[in-house]
Amino acid sequence: MTQVVKAQRHPRDSLLRSERLPHIWCPGCGIGIVMAAYADAIEASGIPPEKHVCISGIGCTGRVSGYMRLDSFHTTHGRAIAFATGLSLVRPDLEVTVISGDGDICTIGGNHLIHAARRNVDINVIMVNNFNYGMTGGQHGGTTPLGAKTYTSPYGNFEAPFNMPYLVAAAGASFVARWTTLHVRQLINAIKRMMSVEGFAFIEVISPCPPTFGEFNNFPEAIDMMEYFRKYSVVDHNADLSKIDIRLQGEPLVVGNFVDRRRPSYQELVQETIRKASGRGESV
Amino acid sequence: MSSGLPRPGVHFMMGNFACVEAAILAGCRFFAGYPITPSSEIFERACVRFPQVGGIAVEMEDEMASVAALIGAAYAGAKAMTATSGPGFSLMMENIGLAFIMEAPIVIVNVQRAGPSTGIPTLIGQGDVMQARWGSHGDIETVVYSPSSVQEFFDLTIKAFNTAERLRTPVIVLADQLVGLMWEKVVIPTAEDVEVVERKIMDPRLLSTRPPFDYSVDVNPMPIVGTGCRVNIDSLTHDERGYPTTSQEISDKMLRYLLGKIRNHARELWMYKEFMTDDAEVVVVAYGSTARSSLNAIKQARARGIKAGLLQLITLWPFPSDVIERLSQRVNALVVPEINFGQLVHPVREYAKCPVINVNWAPGSLIEPHVILDAVEVAAA
Numbered sequence: 001m002t003q004v005v006k007a008q009r010h011p012r013d014s015l016l017r018s019e020r021l022p023h024i025w026c027p028g029c030g031i032g033i034v035m036a037a038y039a040d041a042i043e044a045s046g047i048p049p050e051k052h053v054c055i056s057g058i059g060c061t062g063r064v065s066g067y068m069r070l071d072s073f074h075t076t077h078g079r080a081i082a083f084a085t086g087l088s089l090v091r092p093d094l095e096v097t098v099i100s101g102d103g104d105i106c107t108i109g110g111n112h113l114i115h116a117a118r119r120n121v122d123i124n125v126i127m128v129n130n131f132n133y134g135m136t137g138g139q140h141g142g143t144t145p146l147g148a149k150t151y152t153s154p155y156g157n158f159e160a161p162f163n164m165p166y167l168v169a170a171a172g173a174s175f176v177a178r179w180t181t182l183h184v185r186q187l188i189n190a191i192k193r194m195m196s197v198e199g200f201a202f203i204e205v206i207s208p209c210p211p212t213f214g215e216f217n218n219f220p221e222a223i224d225m226m227e228y229f230r231k232y233s234v235v236d237h238n239a240d241l242s243k244i245d246i247r248l249q250g251e252p253l254v255v256g257n258f259v260d261r262r263r264p265s266y267q268e269l270v271q272e273t274i275r276k277a278s279g280r281g282e283s284v
Numbered sequence: 285m286s287s288g289l290p291r292p293g294v295h296f297m298m299g300n301f302a303c304v305e306a307a308i309l310a311g312c313r314f315f316a317g318y319p320i321t322p323s324s325e326i327f328e329r330a331c332v333r334f335p336q337v338g339g340i341a342v343e344m345e346d347e348m349a350s351v352a353a354l355i356g357a358a359y360a361g362a363k364a365m366t367a368t369s370g371p372g373f374s375l376m377m378e379n380i381g382l383a384f385i386m387e388a389p390i391v392i393v394n395v396q397r398a399g400p401s402t403g404i405p406t407l408i409g410q411g412d413v414m415q416a417r418w419g420s421h422g423d424i425e426t427v428v429y430s431p432s433s434v435q436e437f438f439d440l441t442i443k444a445f446n447t448a449e450r451l452r453t454p455v456i457v458l459a460d461q462l463v464g465l466m467w468e469k470v471v472i473p474t475a476e477d478v479e480v481v482e483r484k485i486m487d488p489r490l491l492s493t494r495p496p497f498d499y500s501v502d503v504n505p506m507p508i509v510g511t512g513c514r515v516n517i518d519s520l521t522h523d524e525r526g527y528p529t530t531s532q533e534i535s536d537k538m539l540r541y542l543l544g545k546i547r548n549h550a551r552e553l554w555m556y557k558e559f560m561t562d563d564a565e566v567v568v569v570a571y572g573s574t575a576r577s578s579l580n581a582i583k584q585a586r587a588r589g590i591k592a593g594l595l596q597l598i599t600l601w602p603f604p605s606d607v608i609e610r611l612s613q614r615v616n617a618l619v620v621p622e623i624n625f626g627q628l629v630h631p632v633r634e635y636a637k638c639p640v641i642n643v644n645w646a647p648g649s650l651i652e653p654h655v656i657l658d659a660v661e662v663a664a665a
C-alpha cells in the first residue's frame with residue numbers, strides 16, 4: 001500500500017520564495033549554506049521580516065536576494081553597496097543586508113566597499129568568497145589566490161589577492177569577520193551580531209565552488225574544500241589581520257570575529273547635519 | 285524658524301541654483317552626487333539647501349554610485365536626484381538602465397559641456413543628445429527635457445519630477461553650460477501654486493490578489509521598502525511576480541510595458557514653443573541655449589524680408605515627431621543648428637517632409653546668430 005507523506009515545511013520557508021525552487025546553484029555550492037544562515041539570523045534577530053531588506057549585485061551569490069521573501073533587490077554588478085547606501089539613508093530604521101560574491105563586492109565594487117566602510121554606513125555586507133567569478137564560468141578576480149588556475153589565469157594567477165578583513169578593517173568598518181561554510185553556527189551568530197551593530201558590518205564567507213574553481217585547484221568535489229576548511233581553519237578573534245591572507249597551500253585559514261567597535265554611523269551623522277541645518281533656510 | 289522653502293517672487297539667480305530650488309518645491313529630498321564642472325553648483329547648493337528642508341544631500345565615490353543610491357532612495361520612498369556633466373553622464377549609463385528596468389522615478393540633470401571625453405569642461409556643448417536617449421544598452425526609452433533659460437531650467441526641473449513620478453521612470457534634464465551658469469530673472473511661485481505629482485504606492489494588501497508587475501496596465505504602483513510588500517525588484521528581465529525569466533514571451537510583454545509607458549504618453553510629454561511660425565517659410569528647429577541665438581537670427585531674417593520662424597523643442601525625447609511632420613508640410617525648409625556635429629538633426633530629418641539643413645558648430649561657445657542667419661538665407665533662396 002502506498003502511503004502519501006506530506007512533505008514537511010522547512011522552518012524557514014516563510015522567509016524564502018520556495019515557489020522558485022529548485023534554485024540555480026550547482027550541487028556542492030556553498031551559497032545555499034550562507035543563505036540559510038542569513039535566514040536563521042533574521043529569525044534570531046527578533047526584527048520582523050518586513051523590516052529586513054536584502055540587496056545583491058550580479059553573480060551566483062547575487063541570486064540570493066531573489067530567493068529571500070523580503071523586500072529584495074537584484075541590482076547591477078558591483079553596485080549593491082551604493083544602492084544600499086541610498087536606501088538606508090532614507091530609511092535608517094530598516095535592517096539592510098547586502099549579499100554578493102567576491103567579484104561583485106571586492107573587485108568591480110571594491111571602491112564602493114571601501115568608501116562605505118570609511119563612512120561607516122550602517123549596513124551589513126556578506127561577501128561569499130569562492131575565489132572566482134562563478135557565474136561567468138570561472139575567471140580570476142581580486143580574491144583569487146596566487147598560483148590558482150582559472151580560465152583567465154591558465155598558467156596560474158600572478159596577481160596578489162586582497163586580504164579582505166585587513167582591507168575592510170583598515171577602511172574603518174565597525175564589524176569585520178571571516179567564517180567558512182563549515183562554520184555554520186558561528187556564521188549565524190556573526191550575521192545576527194552584524195544586525196545589531198550600528199555601523200558598517202562585513203563578513204567574508206569562504207565557500208566552495210566545485211565546478212568552476214575547485215575542479216582546477218585540487219578541490220573537485222565540495223567535500224574536498226569542506227575537508228580543507230576542517231583541517232586548516234583556526235579560530236582567532238584577535239588575529240593580526242595583516243597576516244591572514246589566504247593562499248590555500250595548507251597554511252592556517254584564520255577565521256573569527258575580528259573587529260567589533262563603535263563609532264558614529266553615516267546615517268547618524270547625516271541626521272545630525274539635518275538637525276544643524278534645519279530652520280536655517282532663511283535663504284534665497 | 286524658516287520653512288526652508290524658497291521665497292516666492294522674482295529672483296535674479298544662477299540656472300544651477302534655480303534647479304535646486306525647483307527640486308525642493310517638487311518634493312525632492314535626496315541628492316547623491318559627484319562634483320563635475322559645470323554642474324557642481326547644483327550639488328553644492330543641494331548640500332546647503334536640502335538639510336534645511338529635512339532632506340539628504342551626500343557625496344558618493346563616483347557617478348555609478350550616485351545613480352545606484354538614487355534608485356535605493358527612491359525605493360525607500362524619496363524623490364531623488366543627481367546632477368552631472370559629460371564624463372559623469374557616461375558613467376551613469378548602466379544604472380540609468382537599471383532605473384528604467386526597475387521603474388525607479390529619479391531625475392538626472394546633465395549640464396552639458398564641450399567635447400568628447402574630458403573635452404573642455406568649462407565651455408558649452410550639446411553633444412549628449414543622442415547619449416541621453418541611446419546611451420544605456422538594451423533598448424530603453426528616456427524622457428529628456430532641454431531648457432534654454434533659467435526660468436525654463438526651474439520649470440522643467442519640477443516637470444521632470446512630476447513626469448518621473450507619473451510614469452515611474454528616470455527623467456533627464458539636459459541643460460548646458462550656458463543655462464547652468466547664467467544668472468537671469470526667475471519667478472518662483474508659492475509652494476501652493478506648484479503642481480506636484482505624488483507617487484502611486486503599492487498597497488501590500490493588494491498583493492494577495494494581484495501581481496506586483498501587471499504588464500497589462502499603464503503604470504504599476506510602486507512597492508516601497510518596509511511597508512510589507514516583500515517584492516523582488518530585479519535588473520534581470522522579470523515576469524509579473526518580479527522573478528527572473530528567459531521566456532521570450534515575457535520578455536516581449538515586459539519590454540512593451542516599459543517602453544509603452546513613455547511611447548503611449550509621448551503626445552502628453554511633448555513640449556515646444558513656436559515663434560513667428562504662422563507665416564514662416566523657413567523654420568529654425570533649436571533647443572537649449574541654441575534657441576536663444578536662433579531667436580535673434582530669425583528676427584534678423586525678418587528684418588531682411590525673409591519669413592523665418594523658430595520651433596524651440598523642449599522635449600527632445602520621446603522625439604516630437606508629429607510636430608516636425610506637421611510643420612514641415614507647410615514650410616520650404618527646416619534649419620537645425622546644434623553645438624555638435626549633427627545629433628537631433630537626424631530624427632528631424634526622419635520626420636520632415638521638406639529639406640533639412642544642418643548647422644554645426646564646434647563645442648566651446650554659443651552659435652553666433654549670423655551663422656544661423658546665413659543658413660536661413662540659403663534655405664530661403
Ligand SMILES: Cc1ncc(C[n+]2csc(CCOP(=O)(O)OP(=O)(O)O)c2C)c(N)n1
Pocket residue numbers: 058059060061062077100101102103104105128130132133134135136141
Ligand atoms: C558590468 C558587468 N560586467 C560583467 C558582468 C558579467 N558578470 C556577471 S556575474 C560576474 C562575476 C560574478 O562573480 P562573483 O561576484 O564572485 O559571484 P559568484 O558568481 O562567484 O558568486 C560577471 C563578471 C556583468 N553582469 N556586468
Ligand code: SF4
Pocket residue numbers: 024025026028029030031060061130134135208209210211212
Ligand atoms: S558556479 Fe560555483 S558559485 Fe556558481 S552555483 Fe556553481 S558552485 Fe555555486
Ligand SMILES: [Mg+2]
Pocket residue numbers: 059101102103128129130131132133134
Ligand atoms: Mg565569486
